[in-house]
Amino acid sequence: MLAARALRRQAPRGTRSIGYKRVLVVVKFTPYEAYTQLKLQGKAPKALRWERLKERHANHQACVEQVVSVAKREADSVTVVSRDALSRHHVDDDVDLLISVGGDGTVLSSAHFVDSQSSDEPRGPVVLGVNSDPTRAHERLGACSRTSDERRSLGALCFASARNLEDVVPRAIRGELDAAIQKRHRLAVTIRGSLSETRMPPALNDILVAHPSPAAVSRFRLDRLRNDFCPSPDDPDEFSFNVWSSGLWVSTPTGATGVMASAGGDMGVDVNSRDLQYLVREHLVGENDDVAFVRDKSHGFVDEEHHLKVRWNSQHGRVYIDGHHTAFDLELGDQVLVSSHAAPLRIFSNVV
Known part of the structure; x- marks a missing residue:
């Protein structure tokens, strides 16, 4: 597969690229x-704006039909699967291009099934995101001040949209746009219980470690440690302290402009870096705490030689991976290990 990619990039001008098959x-x-579905069960909310939902559904379906039509015209084999039905066996070794049709959430969910093994080199298909129903220009103006919010998916992870897919998608499948493929680093999460160890799907954007109830306090101990677990008293990047807060965000550079920025983090990070950014949300600093130390260490970065360890000290907890769809419940005493040592993802990107 790598050899085929190299041939595609080196194809002489004027010849047809091998492309994605x-x-x-x-x-x-x-x-x-x-x-x-909820309406059929008598459970749908009464205040739903059905015409608005139906219009957006129609826009999405039209985009899906266009993408599938283009893919069948350009590729040898095309498989279509719902995001909710997607599983590991769909993303086998023979798939070389995964086209996500929806918004950023669909890209993130799809990426969870692209190789999750620890490796410095990405494996699995290249990902191409298509925003099926982008926000219209008139909907962006004053969206937050209106009584109704008309914003649609931002599509930050989408390389194409319903407006330009007839031009972009065929060229991408033919391999003509490979120069736009970026290697995006992801974060790895391992959860250690008293009797088990669970490796979560790699996160492209961020994770949240928190109590399932947003009104409850999250109690945990936060450590930044060397990967070899050999403590060094001279290493300023190592620390350990107890936390009472509303949870912990950890993001990749790709996710730095999302919820991390909204929570007060640093969005001006190099998208090609492997460093992770973490932020303790609404930290409750006690009178016996070293306030300056705790404030300083409640937000920072973790390089590839270190990792974060969270020792969960509440009865209930949850780790959310790239949003709320993928989550794992925590119990008192569980440990959550977070590092930058997940396999990178190859994705078409407009970000330079």
């Missing part, structure tokens, strides 16, 4: 579809 199209499940 086996394409997997992952399609989001729209709110209209979800609420329609």
